[in-house]
Amino acid sequence: MASPSNSAKKQFNFDPRKFLATIGEGRKVVAFPKKQTIFTQGDAADSVFYIQQGKVRLSVVSKIGKEATLGILSEGEFFGEGGLAGQRLRMGSAAAMTDCELLQIDKKAMMLALHREHTFSDLFVAYLLARNIRYEEDLVDQLFNSSEKRLARILLLLAHFGKEGVPETVIPKISQETLAEMIGTTRSRVSFFMNRFRKLGFVNYGESGLQVHSSLLNIVLHD
Amino acid sequence: MASPSNSAKKQFNFDPRKFLATIGEGRKVVAFPKKQTIFTQGDAADSVFYIQQGKVRLSVVSKIGKEATLGILSEGEFFGEGGLAGQRLRMGSAAAMTDCELLQIDKKAMMLALHREHTFSDLFVAYLLARNIRYEEDLVDQLFNSSEKRLARILLLLAHFGKEGVPETVIPKISQETLAEMIGTTRSRVSFFMNRFRKLGFVNYGESGLQVHSSLLNIVLHD
DNA sequence: CGGAAGATGTTCACTTTTGCTCAGAATTGG
């Protein structure tokens, strides 16, 4: 999975941050400590965020209180862009998973910049395309696969597979609860499959966190 | 659900087709009769389509041959835009559900136009935002709801609810098979729920096709 | 250090869903 910032660089060969800086008034750098809420479902949707540092979790709560996690975003990604499409209110919540440094851009300033700056517009289009692809893949995954496969896929994605063949450490702390919310199942199910994966040698709990072995791909790829 | 073309018009106040016409070389109008394949999973992804007339179904086939329907698109929507984000091959298939008139735009021409024409770029961004929102909603629906609720939601969306309070006729022909592929369940399940909905008076098979009553919303909204 | 709060591992009775199969209805194309 190419991250949006990477694909933007690859295709257009420039650094997003440089162009974001040219927006001028209507933007500001904001810091959020770990666990802090950035915005909540129901807030006014009058700005867009760009992640300079850290990880952000997007989630939604259903009428009956069930929670779902839509994604975990990292450096170089945008979020909260629903307002640009006319949504008045936030349809979900965003929270800092680590200490974060974000660029908060007013909706107005963002729309002006998109209309004025070719390169910025190119960047944002590249981001939206990448995000579309990711949502589409997540949806396909939900339509096709069992919860065991969905869990395996999310673990591989979180481990940044595809960079090197080397087993890489997953984001140090991610609870089974959050994993369950991402794949749409219960925590006890996640616990059950995690133990199975461990017994089969696909993952292991090292001191530096959870390690994912590429052989886990077998679960995803098999039939 | 606002269709992309509507939201583009609402926000930017212009007609997409006018600007698409300015692309010049690198685009052509193509017609597809009902049921014809437009492109197939695995084809080279070297162009983007814009729907001028008709309805198009996007689908994906899994390794084991299961099929999923990702969406049914209408006039004013783009599809096949994955290539713009660097995808070399089509990740799914597209087929005409009705006789269609499409605008096929070369990837190169599209990227040039996006970079050159402010208004075209604005239009495309609006489309991508709308599409993102729709995918996000579909994903949330999958994460939260049972197949019964997912079916009810899809029926309401297909019936264009929100336009008038009037019960509207669903797209004349949509098989239970396709419905099943859209919500990620089996056809027999769809059959079961459709009968239940009918017995409860939420839908009925009129001579003009399937009619959806707004009371079906109760199924979606009730805990 | 010692709670308190948060994670995790496990179990278990229930529900829901799947994956068939089969037979009748509705459509479609000669």
Place this chain on the structure above:
DNA sequence: CCAATTCTGAGCAAAAGTGAACATCTTCCG
């Protein structure tokens, strides 16, 4: 018009997933 498909409604056993409970483990702090 008939024959061949393609839909549809049903039923059922097996599989998967749910929700809640409860007993450890860990971590975090005062």
